[in-house]
Amino acid sequence: MKTHYIQITLLALLLPVLVIAQSTKIGLAKNGTKLLVFPSEIDFTVLGDPYNFVEVPFDKKGSKYGNLIIGLQFSLSSNEQSASTNYSVITEEGTIYDFQLFLDPSADNSTIRIRPEMGTMSINGNPGKRTNLQQAIEMAEQNDSILPPKHYYKEHSPKKEDSDVQSYQGDQQPLTQELYESDKEEYIRRKCYYNQFNKGSIVRYFSRKDNIFLWLKEVYYDHDELYLLFRLDNEETIDYDVKLIRTSIGTNYRKSSSNQKTPFPADHRYKIPKRVKGNTSNHFFLVYDKFTLDKNKNLVVQLDEINGNRNITLEIDRNQINRPKKF
Template identity: 45%
Template sequence: MKIKAVLTIIGLLGSLSVMAKMDTIPVSRNYKTILVLPAPYDFSINGKGLNFLESFPTKSASATSERIVLLIYNDVAPDTSDFTNYTIYTRDGRAYDFILQLVDIPAKKRWTITTDMVDNLEELSHKKSATELDESDFASYPDIKEKETIAATETVTETLEVIPEKEIDGEPLPLTQELYVLDRMEYIRRRCYYNQFNKGKIIRYFSKYDDVFLWLENVYYENNEIYLQFRLENKEHIDYDVNFIRFSIATNYKNSSSNVKTEHKPLFRYKVPKKVEGNSENYFMVVFDKFTLDRRKSLVVDLDEEKGNRNLSLDIDQLVINNPSGFKL
């Protein structure tokens, strides 16, 4: 019995040692936890993305803003204690693993992430240590901008388009009216990038087929554009392959043969997915030139599944379109 007790204690100590190596980041409902990354943010894997919410700085003229992630706990979640795994990738290919834990008041609200905390050295290099790695080691990793897509105008496929970074004297242009005037599409792309994961403000506005949901999260207005933020959630085990997503303005007379549907083409599409794997979700944004609707019309979103029948149709009425939010500073 003594031998078994000793082995049990050793096992517990080993588990605690492994957990100690992984930083636990406190997140609360009333305070934002700030992560400062060593390189620009690419994407993250969040075990409970509906509870531990990410956001990003907006309207910042500093290049540092691309390295900052803000974390807060969903104030409508009923949990009083909660934690999850959180892995964050930067554009240089490095990955950093953490545990997120719900607390009342975080003792530390600003975390500076350093390259010696990287957790995927074996993926990056089999020869060099973390202190020896430099930017040339990650030349093969694509930049996030090269993954963005713009939809073809009348086809069911989407065309990959690389949008170059605009610069003045070698420095990237900040998100300002100057950038909007010089390059409207680059400004819109960056606006989508900074707001793609915003917390949804439109409550329970969705279309569903079984356990596949298309959620309208937010509608924004800025300059002369309407931004629609969507979330495509697949709670089923089978992947959802997107054939196309189309937008139309339709009359909404009930049971009327005079109902008309006219295609309404977006100005810009940001990260519209081609596939949503089982038990996962994707956020994306679609931008239109400014428009409004009268009370007898709605914006219809038709999402078609490739080689499947889980098609979705979401009617967005004029009250939602005509009363958008503004982007936070």
């Protein structure tokens, strides 16, 4: 593994940039080491500020996992009270991961497992590309998550089993216009069921608390409904118990102290989990009647934990809501 102390702007000029997303922020305390574990071997790294921030490579230490792990520290010799820098990691498969490092006295030293979807761009044109085996493993983990045995698809509607969606032959039942007109709730339920494990095309749109990640995977549009597909990743060892998921429309005026949130509940909810076991994932849908946002508003998704403080807030901007993918 090679380390280059150059600005990331120079790197961007040298590589064919195909996909760009905002960098992941990582806070570092003045003592301890934070480990990043990557899905494939590290080829080389770029650290913008080698004076206040320190890399701890493990590829020369004889471990078979050394090429997958990098350690990060804030320099003990630094007198800075506030510092930040860019940091990029390029893996052997050509995926580039961008991070923003900053001094955070309250940061813990928990290990962060980097997922392929967190890649900001790819030299070969496939950001965050996963092998078929990785996708199969991920699917198995999702199926093992603890979910409600039945699901509400609209408030006060009766609960139904997922098994009701499939015919006795196990084939998908057709999603017809007749079904939509006669039983819209059933149509939406089947639509969610058939598409709950879609990979999605939205790259690196997430919020996190410690190692709990809430990802927006896709925004779909069909008939008069918007379908928002999420994935909740629990990369901690302790289970994550969901207290509630609430959504609102929030204003995002810059430099304003009067930004407000207006409750905006989903019209249909599919597979909202009760509990996500440690080191597993869960997909779920929030479905809304068609709406759009102006440039000063976001859809705010808030996830709260039972008897815990690992609460997550994800703000979804108008570019995602107003440009859905057609089902």
